[in-house]
Amino acid sequence: MNNSVSVPAGRQRFNFFLLQLQDLLGKAAATDNPALFLYQQNVRTPLFMLEALSRLYRDIHNKKIFDKAADRFKAFEDQLGKVDYYDGFSKEFAADEKIPEAIKAFLKKQFESSLAELNDQLKTKAWIGKDNKRIKKIMAKLGKAGWLSPEADAAAVKDVYKKNIKSIVKSIRNNEINFDHVETDVHELRRELRWLSIYPQALRGLIQLKQSAGTPGYLNKYLEPAILNSPFNKMPEPGDQKNIIYLDADNFYALSWLIAELGKIKDNGLKIVILKEALQSLNKLSDAEAEKQATLLCGEGQLSTQDILQKAKKISMQFFSEKIPEHLVCE
Numbered sequence: 001m002n003n004s005v006s007v008p009a010g011r012q013r014f015n016f017f018l019l020q021l022q023d024l025l026g027k028a029a030a031t032d033n034p035a036l037f038l039y040q041q042n043v044r045t046p047l048f049m050l051e052a053l054s055r056l057y058r059d060i061h062n063k064k065i066f067d068k069a070a071d072r073f074k075a076f077e078d079q080l081g082k083v084d085y086y087d088g089f090s091k092e093f094a095a096d097e098k099i100p101e102a103i104k105a106f107l108k109k110q111f112e113s114s115l116a117e118l119n120d121q122l123k124t125k126a127w128i129g130k131d132n133k134r135i136k137k138i139m140a141k142l143g144k145a146g147w148l149s150p151e152a153d154a155a156a157v158k159d160v161y162k163k164n165i166k167s168i169v170k171s172i173r174n175n176e177i178n179f180d181h182v183e184t185d186v187h188e189l190r191r192e193l194r195w196l197s198i199y200p201q202a203l204r205g206l207i208q209l210k211q212s213a214g215t216p217g218y219l220n221k222y223l224e225p226a227i228l229n230s231p232f233n234k235m236p237e238p239g240d241q242k243n244i245i246y247l248d249a250d251n252f253y254a255l256s257w258l259i260a261e262l263g264k265i266k267d268n269g270l271k272i273v274i275l276k277e278a279l280q281s282l283n284k285l286s287d288a289e290a291e292k293q294a295t296l297l298c299g300e301g302q303l304s305t306q307d308i309l310q311k312a313k314k315i316s317m318q319f320f321s322e323k324i325p326e327h328l329v330c331e
Contacts, residue, residue: 035122
């Protein structure tokens with residue numbers, strides 16, 4: 001995979017992350033537990049980047065090619081997410097004396113089961129194996145894509161980015177996200193907003209931040225040191241790219257703040273969700289009784305599911321009422 005200047009910009013971006021993925025898959029194949037190796041080596045990062053690029057380019061050209069690629073990367077990443085879900089809570093609850101040993105054992109078992117599922121997926125979907133078929137097939141398909149010139153590519157990416165913003169804003173205005181469920185509402189909104197933050201990293205310098213002359217007062221509450229200093233808010237160097245897309249820095253920081261806060265809220269809510277799942281797997285409990293017991297196990301200070309949803313709704317609706325997404329892209 002040659003990243004010379006003769007390779008179209010869009011293809012170069014895919015090549016960069018595919019090389020990372022290919023290297024990790026090759027190393028994983030030589031281990032006794034490829035899934036565990038990949039999980040520990042944070043293979044989710046290149047997968048996120050490749051899914052992000054596929055999502056962008058499916059709306060620019062060759063929809064069939066990039067839709068399929070996005071599905072491939074998403075299925076891989078989703079399974080890693082499942083592994084991380086059970087491992088993360090298993091570690092969080094390990095030293096918590098309030099959590100019964102039966103629940104800890106259940107979470108460990110689910111973690112191991114998720115790894116086994118991933119190992120199976122790696123083989124059946126040909127991510128690993130002597131021929132490395134999956135990567136080769138993806139590369140072959142990318143070779144058939146109708147890549148654009150740098151100028152046309154940048155213009156198309158900017159257009160898709162703006163359409164993504166409009167779609168999210170529309171879903172809020174049309175009450176398509178009602179904040180009724182942690183997973184289907186809070187998690188889904190955060191996921192869609194997070195793509196707006198992942199795209200700049202995946203595009204490897206095409207998107208840069210531009211500081212406006214003055215910061216509107218209503219944005220100051222979002223500009224916390226942790227947000228301003230986050231490595232996720234440092235854009236990759238543009239190199240010799242000339243068709244830069246600029247995002248307003250303060251509005252981008254506000255977006256990052258909301259993503260981070262929704263992440264904290266989501267994790268707080270998922271703590272109840274996973275304990276409820278464990279309790280119902282071990283005992284015959286109704287949803288209401290399982291949730292009640294799960295909330296008690298979380299201990300003092302744990303928000304109820306309803307309080308979690310209301311908190312997520314409050315900060316989200318304020319963010320959208322300030323029209324922050326609409327002011328993200330600099331014209």
